[in-house]
Amino acid sequence: MKVAVIGAGPAGTRAVEVLVRAGHRPVWIDEAAANGGRIHQRPVAGTTRSHRDLYGTEAAKAEAIHALGERLRAASDWRPGTLVWNIRPGVLDTLCAGRHGTIGFDRAILCTGAMDRIVPVPGWTLPGVFTLGGAQIALKAQGVAIGARVAFIGTGPLLWLVATQYVKAGAEVALVLDTTPFTTKARAAAGLLRDPATFARGLALVARLRMAGVRVIEGGVPVAIEGADAVGSVRVRDRAGREHHIACDAVGLGFGLKPESQLADLAGVPFVFDATQRNWVPQHDRAGRTAVPGICLAGDGAGIAGADAAELAGARAAWAAIEDGGGAVDRGEVARLDRALARIPPFRAALERAFPYPATLAARTPDATIVCRCEAITAEELRAAARATHVTGGAPEVNRAKAFTRVGMGRCQGRVCGPPAAEILADALGCDIAAVGRLRGQPPVKPIPILAQAVE
């Protein structure tokens, strides 16, 4: 049985660990040069910063995942620097070192991770605006800050984590604006206490920022990111309705995460709208099995649950693949994983309640603001496409809106603009967000070069 594990973050690494322990030699693929995933992204070669400096509260986990990855490289068929751009029954289509290729498999565990979810704040297309994840990777992987004076705007644990990491790295943080009011977070505190250690880490982050003298606004909204041809300032409104104009030269923007689930989509896995996290997620059971034979999912790519849950889910999905292939399973270990995984959803639900996606803010994106930056499509163009009087008739769902306006048709294929575009369309149609559907995936999941290479 040939098992392919796609992704080398916390989920993929733990999946490979289990497979190797059970006597398999899986093919293990990641776009990056080394394992760790986005959360534990490796630093640039020659860095002098320690794990503790780079990863803060997550240092011990990062170190463990990195060390495990080093051990597993020889025990697996490790394929770094490889993009899987398509999946079909038994075959992965890949791009590695400028060559197109294929990798066969009997079972695949997709551990494809997550990316930031954005709200198209006016001015978000100015140079100097990054996603929170992008701001974090600049710091961890390249050892640079995105600016000399940075404003962080959004909501979710990553907002506070990245801001703290910037302060710790010596960068000036001009503002942390969380769209979620403190009271909303406080109400969710009871649920968050299901994972007291994580809850305590979160409180420590906020305290550290306030101690460092960082300007913090909770329950405010971003009004605009301003500047002539690059970020010069941000205008925000606090909860009392007062407007603040804050100078900065870069913005980190992010409102929670969305699954990177394109491969699951191409594999034919059915999706369901998860109202708690307000994301479309590929359907799977607690072990990671899907309705598509041979395809298991684990980690944030299967629905946002965080790095700790991803480690558990990766291991669990590997056991599922082993069992489905007729192999012997460590029942005690599986039971332990199942118990641990059962504790995740209530905590995640509390976290989503604590940091909800500001759907109304996204839905009310000003008319002139670009929603789809690849194709330069504004909120007004999208709203116009929803109207029955539009020259093509109205678009009742997102794929039609894409066909009429080109929203989601560019380089990112809707990975960035998809969620806010759906909010705007649903609002314009006056229907539920789930009713406008999700953008259909098409290969390649990321851009691939036109090559003269003969078909192999």
Next chain:
Amino acid sequence: MSATHDVLILGGGGAGCSAALHLALRGARVALFERGLVGSQASGVNYGGVRQNGRHPAELPIARRSREIWARLPELIGTDAEFEVTGHLKLARSAAEEAELADYMAVAREYDLPLELIGSNSIHARWPWLGPRVVAGAFAPEDGAANPRLLAPAFARAARAAGAEINEHAPVSEIAHDGALFTLTIGDRTWRAPVALNCMGYWGGEIAARFGEAVPVAPLAPNMLVSEPIPYFIEPNMGVVGGDVYLRQIRRGNVIFGSGRGTSDPAVPWSRPLPEPTLTAMARAIELVPRLAGVQVIRSWTGIDGDMPDGLPVIGPSRTTPGLIHAFGFSGHGFMLGPGIGAILAELVLDGRTDVPLHPFRIDRFALGSAA
């Protein structure tokens, strides 16, 4: 039971939606039925070529007729569907292919199609970015390209505004003919009319078979790709002798090209491009335009059309059922013809005749065997 409508149109692709508009404009009571949303399959996700150049001689009268309508789209449907007259350049990559282009010049003259044959030296002087394998070309200045995602929906909206009933999410499953009227039933609703137009693309074969005249139609899923935007330099829409690659660039910068076939399951319906034709399309695109090497492809796609063994559609009256008129099986090149087909079908229904010769497209040509 009396008729509720004059015409039932089965299928909301380019041909069906255009027929709905042309009939409604002349006062006919029309109801159109589309399984999903109008323009969802071959009509909505095709390459977007508006090409007369190189067409089978039998199709040229329809193409000429359709081209007139393409020029009038803004007044007819309120949008030009991004139709741009860029010219179409059909390329030869060998002496044999060049001879084929030369032979076609006589066909073009016969049908008044403006066409210019360009030899090796001139073609590289005029379009210096063409690759060295190109030895000649035939340039049709009236041709161009359009946005297929807009055309059928805009026809449907205009038809609705003209009084046609456009039913989406309305699959044709129950339809019967009692000798005088067609009766179509969906749930507890019933439509009755003396005329039915079969514009169901690949699925038109099922309707034909239901009325006792099965044809050998197969699903066709053309494999197409689009690149990231790059500076605009490829003005003409391009194809090759033999048709194994086609390529154009839109002013926004994206290069749209295709080759070969993806895979599909019309029963779902579901279709998906395949990596092998995708890589082949890339290699052939570089052969035509070497400068495209290294440009990023951002998406590939396909949709389902009906493919006939002789590459020609079925157009014309049923041989078994009075009032049934077919127009399906456009074999991968119906997008350009759709507007004209609608006008021709309206004439067949309301005037009982049309100026365009339809004999080559008759449905019983397959039953005649080799004599056809």
